[in-house]
Amino acid sequence: MTQVREGLRPLRPPWLSVGFVVSFATLAGVLSLSVLAWLPAVVDLPAHVIDPPPVWLLALFVALAAVSDVVYVPVRHADAWEELTFVEVVIIWGVLILPPFAALSTALLGFALVALLLRRPAVKFLFNLGSYAISGAGLMITYLILVGDSEQFGLRSVLALLVGAVVFTTLNLFMLTLILLAAEGVPPRELLEEQWALSLGMAVGSVGVATVALSIEQSNPALTPFAALPVIALWYAYRASSAHAEGRERSRWLVELGQAVATPGQPQVVIPRAAEALRRVYAADEYAVVLASGHHFGTDPAWVPPPVPPRQVRTLVGDELPDHWDAGVGIRLDDQSGGGVLAIGTHHQQEWATRHLPWARSWSVPETDEPALVALTAAVGSSVRAGQTLAELTAETAKLQAVVDHATDGICVVDQQDEVLLWSPAAQRITGVDLPDGLDSVRTADTPDIVRRIVSVPAEPEGVEVSFERSDGQQLDLQVTRVDVAASGTRVMTIRDMTRERRAERLKSDFIATISHELRTPITPIRGYADLLRRRWDRMSEEKRAGVLETIQERADHLTRLVDDLLVAARTTSDAELGVDMQRMDLVDAVREAATGFPEVDGRLSIAASEPLWVHADRTRVIQIINNLVGNAVKYTGPDAAIEVRFSAGPERVEVFIRDHGAGIAADEQERVFERFYRIEDPMTMRTGGSGLGLHISRQLARAMGGDVRLNSIPGEGSTFVLQLIAEGT
Secondary structure: OEEEEEOOOOOOOOOOOHHHHHHHHHHHHHHHHHHHHHHHHOOOOOOOOOOOOOHHHHHHHHHHHHHHHHOEEEEEEOOEEEEEEOHHHHHHHHHHHOOHHHHHHHHHHHHHHHHHHOOOOHHHHHHHHHHHHHHHHHHHHHHHHHHOOOOOOOHHHHHHHHHHHHHHHHHHHHHHHHHHHHHHOOOHHHHHHHHHHHHHHHHHHHHHHHHHHHHHHHHOHHHHHHHHHHHHHHHHHHHHHHHHHHHHHHHHHHHHHHHHHHOOOOHHHHHHHHHHHHHHHOOOOEEEEEEOOOOEEEOOOOOOOOOOOOOOEEEEOHHHOOOOOOEEEEEEEOOOOOOEEEEEEEOOOOOOOOOOOOOOOOOOOOHHHHHHHHHHHHHHHHHHHHHHHHHHHHHHHHHHHHHHHHOOOEEEEEOOOOEEEEEOHHHHHHHOOOOOOOHHHOEHHHOOHHHHHHHOOOOOOOOEEEEEEOOOOOEEEEEEEEEEEOOOOEEEEEEEEOHHHHHHHHHHHHHHHHHHHHHHHHHHHHHHHHHHHHHHOOOOOHHHHHHHHHHHHHHHHHHHHHHHHHHHHHHHOOOOOOOOOOEEEEHHHHHHHHHOOOHHHOOOEEEOOOOOOEEEEOHHHHHHHHHHHHHHHHHOOOOOOOEEEEEEEOOOEEEEEEEOOOOOOOHHHOOHHHOOOOOOOOOOOOOOOOOOOHHHHHHHHHHHOOOEEEEEEEOOOEEEEEEEEEEOOO
C-alpha cells in the first residue's frame, strides 16, 4: 500500500487541483464505507467470517493497522514522497476474519489514530483515508463476489484474494497518480512505468504473507511469530526496490546536471538549472544560492550564508539555514564575481514519533558523497566562469566585428595557406569585389586580379600604392599597408582609397596652373598699357589714351571678378555663410540685364518671351549666376551655335533653362563639373579659359537662396543648365 506523506505543492495542470483530488477521495471513501455496510444484505458472507466480532479482535485490528502505517519504506517521486506499507496485509486479514464494514472501518480507525498522533496535515490525512477506503472497498467487494462458499484457504479463495489485491493496487495507483499529477506534475505514464511491477509484486506478496500467517495461527499458534519472517523479507525487498528507484532518479538528474554545466552561460541561466538538478541528485527539497555579486537564486532571497571553506561541505544549523529549512549543507561556489555559496536541504522535518526509527526517512549528505558534491558544485562554478568568459569574448568579438564592418579603410586577412580569412565590407565597397561567404574556402589564386595584387604587396612602413580600374570604369588609387602577424603567420592588409586625395592633389596642381594663367591674362595687358602710358603719355592722342585706360579698367574688373570668385569658393568650404540679400525681384528682367554683358553672342542668344516672373532672391547674385551659366555656354559652343534661354513657372518654384548646342558632358562627369576647380579639359592642353569655379559658385549661391542649379546633358547634343528659385506671388 502506498500513501502520500510530504511534498504536496500548488496545482500544476489547470484542470486538476490538490483540493479537488482530496475532496474526491474523501467523498468516495465515505461512499465506499456505505457500500460495505450495505453489502452483507445482498452478498452472503463466507463461513469463516466472525460476525459479530468480539471487541478485543476489533481492538487488535486497530492496533495492527496503526503498526502497518508506521512501518514503511519511503520512495520519492519528484518532490513528493510515497510510502510503501503493509496495509494490504491487515486489510486481507480483515477480509478473511471480519465482516466487510468492520474490517475496513477498524483499519481506517488505526490509520486515523496514527495520523492524529503524528499531527499530519488535514489534507494528507483526508486523502490517505479516502484512498484507503476506496482501495480497501474494491478489494473486499471483489473478494466477496468471487469467493462464494469456498473454504477459507481453498484455491478459489486464494484466487479471489489475488484478484482483490490487484484491484486494491490498481485503485491505489490511480489515486496516487491523481495526487502526484496535481501536486507535482508527475506524468501518469512515468509513475505507472516505474510502479506497476513493484505494485503487482506487493499485491501478490501481501496475499502470501496474510494467508500464511493466518493459516499458521489457526493450525499451530506457537509458530505464529515465524510468520514475520516473510514480512521482513518483503520489507527488505521493498527497500531494495526503493533504492533502485532512487538510483534511477539520481542518474537521470546527473545527466541533467551534466547538460546544464556542459553549456556555458550567464549565472542567471546556468545556476538555477544546475542547482535544481543538484538538489534532485541529492534528494533535497530546496536550494538557495547567494553570489558575492549580490545575486540570489532559490527559495530564500534574504538568506545570508555563513562562511564556507573552499572545497568543503559545511552542515548548516540554526540561524545558518535559510528560512523554513530544517536541515541543509553549504558548498562554496566560485565565480568571477568573487565567489558565492550554494545550499541544498529540506524544509520538512520528520514526524517526531517516527524520526528515530531505523527505517525513517531523514535527509543528509553522507560523508562518502561529500567529495562528489564538491566536485559537482565546482563544475557548476566552472560553467559559470566559462559562460562569463564566453560572454566577454562575444562582446569583444562584436566590438571587433563592428570596427571591421564600419571601418572606412578596407581590411583583408590572409593565412599561411594563402586563404582569405577576412574581406571587410569597406574592402568590397572600395574595390567593387564581392567575395562569397565562407571565406575559409577562398584561396588567393581564385580571387580577382586586384585581390591578388593587394595580398601580395610587400611589408613597407609607408604602404604601397596600387592603381587599378574598377569594373565600372572608375580609376582608383589605393594605398595598401601590410602587417605580418608572426605568432599565427597571417597577413593583415589595410586598404585606403586615396583616389580623392590624389584627385585633390591633381586639382590643386591644375588650380595653380589655371589661376596662374587666369591671373596673367588680365595682369599682362594692365602692365603693358601702364608702361605704354608712362613712356608715351605726352605723345598719345586724347582718344588713344582713353582707349588704353578703358582697357586697363576692363582688365582690372576682370581681375576683381576672379578674386571675388576665389573668395566665394573659399566661403563654401568653411563655416562662413554666403551673403545674400533676399528680396522680391523680377527674374525675367534680371536675365535680360545679364544677357547684355555678352554683346559677342548677339544674334545667337535668344531669350523666350515671358511676362514678369517674381521670385524671392538676391538680384545681384542671380545676375552673377546667369552670367556664369551663359558664359559657360558661350565658352563650350561653336561661334555659330545657338544659345537658348526659356522660363518655367510653378506655384512654388520658378526655373530658367539655359541650353547650348555644344559637345555635351558625359554622365559620370555631370556632377563633378560643380566641384571646385574641376575642368573637363586638361589645364595644360585646354582650349578654353576659366578657373573651374563658375559652376561651383553658381550652385552654392542658388542653394544659399533656397534654390539649386542642376544639369541635363546628352553627349553630342549639348547641355541644359537649370536655375531654380523660390517663387513669390505678385
